[in-house]
Amino acid sequence: MITQLLxxxxxxxxxxxxxxxxxxxxxVPVANLWIPEGNPLYxxxxxxxxxxKYLNYALLALALDLVWGYCGILSLGHAAFFxxxxxxMGMYLMxxxxxxxxxxxxxLPDFMVFLNYKDLPWFWNGFDLWWxxxxxxxxxxxxxxxxxxxxxFRSRVTGVYLSIITQAMTYALLLAFFRxxxxxxxNNGLTDFKDILGxxxxxxxxxxxxxxxxxxFLALGVIICSxxxxxxxxxxxxxxxxxxxRTRFLGWRPENVKLFAFVxxxxxxxxxxxxxVPQVGIINPGEFDPGNSIxxxxxxxxxxxxxxxxxxxxxxxVNAGKSVFTGxxxxxxxxxxxxxxxxxxxxxxxxxxxLFARVRARKGKEASSAAESGEDPTTLNNSTKSLGxxxxxx
Amino acid sequence: MTERTETMLYLDGVSVSFDGFKALKNLSIIVxxxxxxxxxxxxxxxxxxxMDCITGKTRPDEGELYFDGRxxxxxxxxxxxxxxxxxxxxxxxxxxxxxxxxxxxxxxxxKPRGVFNALFYSQTAxxxxxxxxxxxxxxxxxxxxxLAADLSHGQKQWLEVGMLLAxxxxxxxxxxxxxxxxxxxxxETAKLLKDIAKTRSVVVVEHDMSFVxxxxxxxxxxxxxxVLAEGTLDxxxxxxxxxxxxLGR
Numbered sequence: 174m175i176t177q178l179l180x181x182x183x184x185x186x187x188x189x190x191x192x193x194x195x196x197x198x199x200x201v202p203v204a205n206l207w208i209p210e211g212n213p214l215y216x217x218x219x220x221x222x223x224x225x226k227y228l229n230y231a232l233l234a235l236a237l238d239l240v241w242g243y244c245g246i247l248s249l250g251h252a253a254f255f256x257x258x259x260x261x262m263g264m265y266l267m268x269x270x271x272x273x274x275x276x277x278x279x280x281l282p283d284f285m286v287f288l289n290y291k292d293l294p295w296f297w298n299g300f301d302l303w304w305x306x307x308x309x310x311x312x313x314x315x316x317x318x319x320x321x322x323x324x325x326f327r328s329r330v331t332g333v334y335l336s337i338i339t340q341a342m343t344y345a346l347l348l349a350f351f352r353x354x355x356x357x358x359x360n361n362g363l364t365d366f367k368d369i370l371g372x373x374x375x376x377x378x379x380x381x382x383x384x385x386x387x388x389x390f391l392a393l394g395v396i397i398c399s400x401x402x403x404x405x406x407x408x409x410x411x412x413x414x415x416x417x418x419r420t421r422f423l424g425w426r427p428e429n430v431k432l433f434a435f436v437x438x439x440x441x442x443x444x445x446x447x448x449x450v451p452q453v454g455i456i457n458p459g460e461f462d463p464g465n466s467i468x469x470x471x472x473x474x475x476x477x478x479x480x481x482x483x484x485x486x487x488x489x490x491v492n493a494g495k496s497v498f499t500g501x502x503x504x505x506x507x508x509x510x511x512x513x514x515x516x517x518x519x520x521x522x523x524x525x526x527x528l529f530a531r532v533r534a535r536k537g538k539e540a541s542s543a544a545e546s547g548e549d550p551t552t553l554n555n556s557t558k559s560l561g562x563x564x565x566x567x
Numbered sequence: 568m569t570e571r572t573e574t575m576l577y578l579d580g581v582s583v584s585f586d587g588f589k590a591l592k593n594l595s596i597i598v599x600x601x602x603x604x605x606x607x608x609x610x611x612x613x614x615x616x617x618m619d620c621i622t623g624k625t626r627p628d629e630g631e632l633y634f635d636g637r638x639x640x641x642x643x644x645x646x647x648x649x650x651x652x653x654x655x656x657x658x659x660x661x662x663x664x665x666x667x668x669x670x671x672x673x674x675x676x677x678k679p680r681g682v683f684n685a686l687f688y689s690q691t692a693x694x695x696x697x698x699x700x701x702x703x704x705x706x707x708x709x710x711x712x713x714l715a716a717d718l719s720h721g722q723k724q725w726l727e728v729g730m731l732l733a734x735x736x737x738x739x740x741x742x743x744x745x746x747x748x749x750x751x752x753x754x755e756t757a758k759l760l761k762d763i764a765k766t767r768s769v770v771v772v773e774h775d776m777s778f779v780x781x782x783x784x785x786x787x788x789x790x791x792x793x794v795l796a797e798g799t800l801d802x803x804x805x806x807x808x809x810x811x812x813x814l815g816r
Binding site for chain 2: 177178401404405406408409411412415416418419420421422423424425426429430432433
């Protein structure tokens with residue numbers, strides 16, 4: 174059963190994508206660690222965690238695309254799942270500091286000593302164990318998504334209303350995590366990490382490994398999402414996206430389908446956040462900012478929603494653009510981002526990937542008038558049809 | 568008086584109102600197993616509301632609603648009712664346009680509807696044969712790999728009938744099946760529905776009188792949410808009330 178699922182997951186496009194990710198998982202560490210400085214192929218130390226961050230964002234975008242692009246749930250709160258995964262990892266990293274903190278308390282992290290904590294809050298127990306922390310990376314975002322989705326989808330909250338609630342959810346978490354008495358570092362969040370699994374987080378070799386893991390987990394995410402969307406369940410998801418009540422009259426339960434997609438997506442976002450934190454060295458409540466979730470939606474829209482590769486391309490390109498632009502013209506980045514979103518919504522409803530598919534389909538048609546098989550005519554039809562009129566939000 | 572337990576569909580005294588507007592008033596309709604019933608009536612007579620009640624989309628304010636003689640439909644939701652064996656074809660053809668014709672039928676095919684059933688589903692030879700058979704019946708075999716969006720209006724209607732067949736329901740509710748069809752297609756559709764009614768119960772809502780004549784079934788005329796007349800088409804269309812309220816002079 175599982176092998177069959179895996180077989181279906183690895184269609185030609187997914188195989189190429191996974192192969193490419195495995196390649197960069199090897200190539201980037203090699204270029205950083207083994208190629209001598211001065212060689213044109215050498216990758217400087219600062220670039221490794223930067224690229225790693227792009228890949229974590231790509232995994233977040235892929236997770237968002239699973240619910241938005243395939244299931245029609247426009248979540249404007251996915252950064253919450255990303256941040257919760259990040260906090261779970263951050264708590265593990267804090268416990269690894271041990272007595273090396275400024276206050277040298279073997280159990281309590283610095284901020285707790287500073288805030289006069291006498292004991293570790295109960296929910297910090299277990300986070301000194303890596304396996305427990307890694308389970309929590311999946312469990313906490315998954316549980317929140319399950320609880321949220323259970324009530325929202327069962328009460329048939331859809332469309333803009335659902336988007337607003339997801340936005341409110343991440344905002345509520347933002348406010349909660351800002352509070353010092355929550356016991357998670359308040360405003361400053363969790364930082365000053367030293368070790369991960371016994372390796373120094375700052376060391377180039379550790380950073381290269383974290384990069385490789387980011388690429389490999391993204392590849393795993395591609396396989397999981399591809400397996401889901403290529404299965405009959407994936408077809409039901411698209412059916413729910415296009416005609417929820419029709420799906421219901423066929424005997425399906427859209428609320429369960431959505432719940433499944435939402436929970437899987439939240440867990441993938443959690444993993445992305447967990448890989449992000451050791452690479453950037455900090456997690457604070459700012460990550461819950463509603464703007465972050467909206468930015469993730471833009472990555473997906475730019476890359477092309479409803480495709481596996483689209484969100485990855487979108488996340489990497491937009492973030493690379495952000496790195497360049499915020500360096501060159503720091504004041505204009507937000508205008509660019511907003512303009513980009515409007516441009517994409519109006520003129521490229523299928524994103525960059527849709528544009529390529531269209532060009533390819535046109536070439537194919539010129540080459541032979543025979544009907545082309547595969548997915549290209551699909552995207553062509555959809556994109557030309559919705560061209561000119563902005564697509565509904567979900 | 569017919570025993571409730573022997574009927575396929577049993578509506579007794581069903582009333583529904585929306586914001587004070589009475590869409591259904593004390594409506595009583597009975598459909599026997601393997602029987603076809605055609606429902607006619609002017610716009611706003613409550614035909615679609617009746618279907619909404621049967622399929623669980625709308626809850627009746629009053630009245631009894633039983634399927635297969637014993638299942639109380641007023642307490643169940645859409646998905647449960649669909650899985651009990653009530654299939655519905657909508658007035659406006661609603662197929663999944665971004666799926667192929669084949670996939671539309673795969674989604675409708677009678678199979679366990681759980682999330683994990685769907686995730687681990689793989690098409691058996693038996694399923695494929697069944698879908699091929701349905702495609703033959705609705706004459707879409709040649710276009711099975713095309714997107715449903717590319718079908719003509721009439722073909723979408725047929726695909727939807729095919730999806731109904733794939734669900735293998737005991738009772739079919741068919742809302743205006745021949746809207747937008749050519750005369751030849753209309754005749755074919757009547758033939759197909761008559762064929763289906765040999766083994767299942769079928770309720771057809773239709774405005775096209777020649778099509779209703781073609782069906783040759785029992786006819787019920789609704790007006791303002793209740794039954795105006797019942798009988799054969801000739802009896803119903805000779806009824807002076809029906810002439811005044813629906814057919815016109």
